[in-house]
Amino acid sequence: DAGITQSPRHKVTETGTPVTLRCHQTENHRYMYWYRQDPGHGLRLIHYSYGVKDTDKGEVSDGYSVSRSKTEDFLLTLESATSSQTSVYFCAISDSGQGQETQYFGPGTRLLVL
Amino acid sequence: QKEVEQNSGPLSVPEGAIASLNCTYSDRGSQSFFWYRQYSGKSPELIMSIYSNGDKEDGRFTAQLNKASQYVSLLIRDSQPSDSATYLCAVKEDSNYQLIWGAGTKLIIKP
Numbered sequence: 001d002a003g004i005t006q007s008p009r010h011k012v013t014e015t016g017t018p019v020t021l022r023c024h025q026t027e028n029h030r031y032m033y034w035y036r037q038d039p040g041h042g043l044r045l046i047h048y049s050y051g052v053k054d055t056d057k058g059e060v061s062d063g064y065s066v067s068r069s070k071t072e073d074f075l076l077t078l079e080s081a082t083s084s085q086t087s088v089y090f091c092a093i094s095d096s097g098q099g100q101e102t103q104y105f106g107p108g109t110r111l112l113v114l
Numbered sequence: 115q116k117e118v119e120q121n122s123g124p125l126s127v128p129e130g131a132i133a134s135l136n137c138t139y140s141d142r143g144s145q146s147f148f149w150y151r152q153y154s155g156k157s158p159e160l161i162m163s164i165y166s167n168g169d170k171e172d173g174r175f176t177a178q179l180n181k182a183s184q185y186v187s188l189l190i191r192d193s194q195p196s197d198s199a200t201y202l203c204a205v206k207e208d209s210n211y212q213l214i215w216g217a218g219t220k221l222i223i224k225p
Binding site: 040044102 | 122148157158159160163202204211212213215216217218
């Protein structure tokens, strides 16, 4: 998984509680991404980061926030979890972000919101 | 809205045959094209990328790109049961960080 870890790998939580997912990379890549994957929808970008403390929204950012205080860590927070946020969450990294640069994925986090 | 379309399948192919996976995209500004493979319960992994019109071969895999018709395809020769997976197509503009993803085609190789 290209030196990318995600924690936790599985989580069950209740509606209304905050949840934080962590992505950690050892590749020193500048760009990091959070996706969610749901049946029939493919991968949808939640937020991405193009450097420490530099982040931007993706197509499905409502209800999510992110932080990146170090190159290696990118945190995704569900401010108040809802059942619609039950999904598999993937972190990805890339070096330049532009051109032909490939994204590499972490192992994923399965989140169930009851 | 930029879209990437794939047939969801499942596509069933006999072992040893050629599997053909197709992807169409809406944004003519797309410059880079990627095929990822995803086994059930696992993360996507890159198998091919293509940037110019024509064919690109890598072992049993061939990616084909036709920008005029806005489609990209992946051929898998001598299909093996281990090729059974969901194949995701992704496209991007060179000036954009974001990949636009198709929903994937599930491929089943029957022994």
